Amino acid sequence: SSFTYQFDTPTYKGTSTVPTGLFINGKFVEPLQKGTIEVLNPVNGKVITSVAAGTAADIDIAAQAARKAYKERWGLKVPGVQRGRMLSKLADLLQANVDEFSALEALDVGKTFDAARNSTFSTIAALRYYAGWADKIQGKTIETNEKKLAYTRHEPIGVVGAIIPWNFPLAMLSWKIGPALAAGNAVILKPSELTPLTALRLCPLFVEAGFPDGVINIVNGYGSTAGQALSEHMAVDKIAFTGSTLTGRKIMEAAAKTNLKKVTLELGGKSPSVIFDDVDLEQTVKWVSHGIFLNHGQACTASSRIFVQAGIYDKFLKAFTEHTLSLKVGDPFEPDTYQGPQVSQTQFERIMGYIKSGKEDGATVHTGGERHGNEGYFIQPTIFTECKPSMKIVQEEIFGPVAAIIKFTTEEEAVEQANNTLYGLACSVFTRDIDRAIRVAHSIEAGTAWINCHNSTELSVPFGGFKQSGIGRELGEYALEHYTNVKAVHVNI
Numbered sequence: 001s002s003f004t005y006q007f008d009t010p011t012y013k014g015t016s017t018v019p020t021g022l023f024i025n026g027k028f029v030e031p032l033q034k035g036t037i038e039v040l041n042p043v044n045g046k047v048i049t050s051v052a053a054g055t056a057a058d059i060d061i062a063a064q065a066a067r068k069a070y071k072e073r074w075g076l077k078v079p080g081v082q083r084g085r086m087l088s089k090l091a092d093l094l095q096a097n098v099d100e101f102s103a104l105e106a107l108d109v110g111k112t113f114d115a116a117r118n119s120t121f122s123t124i125a126a127l128r129y130y131a132g133w134a135d136k137i138q139g140k141t142i143e144t145n146e147k148k149l150a151y152t153r154h155e156p157i158g159v160v161g162a163i164i165p166w167n168f169p170l171a172m173l174s175w176k177i178g179p180a181l182a183a184g185n186a187v188i189l190k191p192s193e194l195t196p197l198t199a200l201r202l203c204p205l206f207v208e209a210g211f212p213d214g215v216i217n218i219v220n221g222y223g224s225t226a227g228q229a230l231s232e233h234m235a236v237d238k239i240a241f242t243g244s245t246l247t248g249r250k251i252m253e254a255a256a257k258t259n260l261k262k263v264t265l266e267l268g269g270k271s272p273s274v275i276f277d278d279v280d281l282e283q284t285v286k287w288v289s290h291g292i293f294l295n296h297g298q299a300c301t302a303s304s305r306i307f308v309q310a311g312i313y314d315k316f317l318k319a320f321t322e323h324t325l326s327l328k329v330g331d332p333f334e335p336d337t338y339q340g341p342q343v344s345q346t347q348f349e350r351i352m353g354y355i356k357s358g359k360e361d362g363a364t365v366h367t368g369g370e371r372h373g374n375e376g377y378f379i380q381p382t383i384f385t386e387c388k389p390s391m392k393i394v395q396e397e398i399f400g401p402v403a404a405i406i407k408f409t410t411e412e413e414a415v416e417q418a419n420n421t422l423y424g425l426a427c428s429v430f431t432r433d434i435d436r437a438i439r440v441a442h443s444i445e446a447g448t449a450w451i452n453c454h455n456s457t458e459l460s461v462p463f464g465g466f467k468q469s470g471i472g473r474e475l476g477e478y479a480l481e482h483y484t485n486v487k488a489v490h491v492n493i
C-alpha cells in the first residue's frame with residue numbers, strides 16, 4: 001500500500017507517492033503483527049497518513065534477510081568499485097527527485113522547504129562522498145622479519161543496524177548507509193517514528209540503483225519495540241546510533257547483554273559559543289544565530305550556551321536580539337519563513353517546560369519565550385539572559401530555539417564554564433586573535449571546535465562527541481574505521 005500527497009504551496013507544487021510498508025529483502029511487506037505509526041503534520045497536528053510499524057518479529061526477518069544477502073550477494077563478493085557505482089547511482093536518482101524529497105521532508109519534520117533542500121543536497125553529497133571511498137578502503141603491509149610478511153585487510157563487519165533521529169532524517173540516513181554500504185556491510189535502518197516518510201520514498205530507488213535484495217532494509221517502528229529488538233538481535237553485528245544520550249545507554253546495555261555487538265553513538269549536546277571582545281560583530285551574530293536557531297534549535301550541535309565577554313556584551317545582545325526578531329516564524333512552505341514548527345507535541349511541551357523552568361529559576365526572557373500562533377508546534381525564538389551555571393536551561397539539552405546568554409570576564413573563566421557540562425559534542429570560539437582562538441579551541445572538551453563559525457559541518461571531516469556526547473566518529477575517512485573489521489594476515493615465507 002502507499003499514500004499520495006498533493007503539494008500545492010507557494011514554494012512547491014507536485015505530487016508524491018510514498019509506499020507505507022516495511023522494506024525487507026528488496027520488497028515491501030506488511031508487518032507480521034498489525035501495527036501502524038500515525039504521521040502528523042507539525043503545522044497543525046493533523047494526521048497526514050499512517051505507515052506500517054514493525055516489531056521484533058519483523059526485525060528478525062530483516063536480520064535473517066540481511067545476513068543471507070551479506071553472505072551470498074554482498075560483502076566480500078562484490079568489489080568496492082561496484083558498490084561505489086551503486087551508491088553513486090542512488091545519489092543521481094535522489095538528485096533527479098530533489099524537490100519532491102525536500103517537500104516530503106519539510107512536511108514530515110516541519111522545516112522550511114528551503115532548509116529541506118539544503119539537507120537533501122547534503123545527503124546527495126554524502127552518498128557521493130562515500131561512493132568515492134568504496135574502492136579506496138585499504139590495509140597496510142607491515143615489516144616484521146625476513147621470514148615473515150604481515151598485512152592487514154579492512155573487511156566489512158557484516159550486518160549493521162542503524163537507528164536514527166527525526167531532526168535530519170535523510171542526512172542522518174546517508175551518514176549511516178553511506179559508509180556502511182561503501183565498506184560492504186548489509187544494513188537494517190530504523191527511522192524515527194516521528195519522521196518515516198523520506199526513507200520509505202527512497203526504497204524504490206535502492207532497487208533502481210542496483211543494490212541486491214536484502215542489502216538495505218528499512219523497518220519503521222517504535223524505539224522500545226523495533227529499536228530495542230534491533231539492538232538486541234544476535235545476527236546484528238553493529239549498531240550505529242544517533243539520538244539522545246538516554247537511548248544511547250539502552251543500546252549499549254542491549255549490546256552488552258547479547259552478542260557484544262559493536263556500538264557507535266552520536267548523542268546529545270549543550271554546545272558553548274565563546275565570544276570575545278575583539279570580534280567582527282556582524283559575522284559573529286550571523287554565525288551564532290545559525291548555531292542556535294538552525295532547524296529550530298533541533299540540532300545536536302546547537303550553540304545553546306552563549307558566553308559573551310563583558311566589553312562587547314551590550315553591543316552583542318542588542319545586535320543578536322535585532323537579528324533574532326527578524327527571523328520569521330511561520331508556514332514551512334512560505335518563501336520568507338525562517339523557522340517552522342517544532343517536530344511534535346511532545347517536543348513542543350518539553351521546550352515550553354524548559355522556558356518555564358528558566359523563568360522560575362530567575363533567568364530573564366530577553367526576547368521570545370512564548371508559543372507562536374494558536375495551533376501547531378510553533379515557538380518564538382527565545383533568548384534568556386541572567387543565566388546561572390546551575391540552571392536547567394544551562395545544563396540540559398533543550399533541543400529547541402532557546403539560547404542562554406552568560407557574561408564572562410576572563411578567558412580562563414569562559415573555558416571553565418564552557419567545560420562545565422556532561423556533554424562534549426561541539427563548541428565555537430569567536431575572536432580575531434589567532435593565538436587565543438587556537439588556545440581556546442584546544443581547551444574546550446568537544447569533538448568539534450569551530451573558530452569564527454558554528455554548525456558548519458563538512459562531509460570529509462570527522463564528527464562526534466567527547467564525554468557523554470558519544471562514542472566513535474561519523475563522516476570522513478574516520479567513519480570507515482567503525483564499519484570495518486581489521487584482519488591481520490601473517491605469512492610465513
Ligand code: NAD
Pocket residue numbers: 163164165166167190191192193221222223224226227228229231242243244245246247248250251266267268269299300301397399425469470
Ligand atoms: P531518541 O533517542 O528519542 O530517538 C532516536 C532513535 O532511537 C529513534 O529512531 C527512536 O525510535 C530510537 N529509540 C528510542 N528508544 C529506543 C530503544 N530503547 N532502543 C533502540 N532504539 C530506540 O532521540 P530523538 O528525540 O529522536 O532525537 C533527539 C536527540 O538526538 C537529541 O538528544 C539530539 O542531541 C540527538 N542527536 C544527536 C546527533 C549527533 O550526531 N550527535 C544528531 C542528531 C540528533
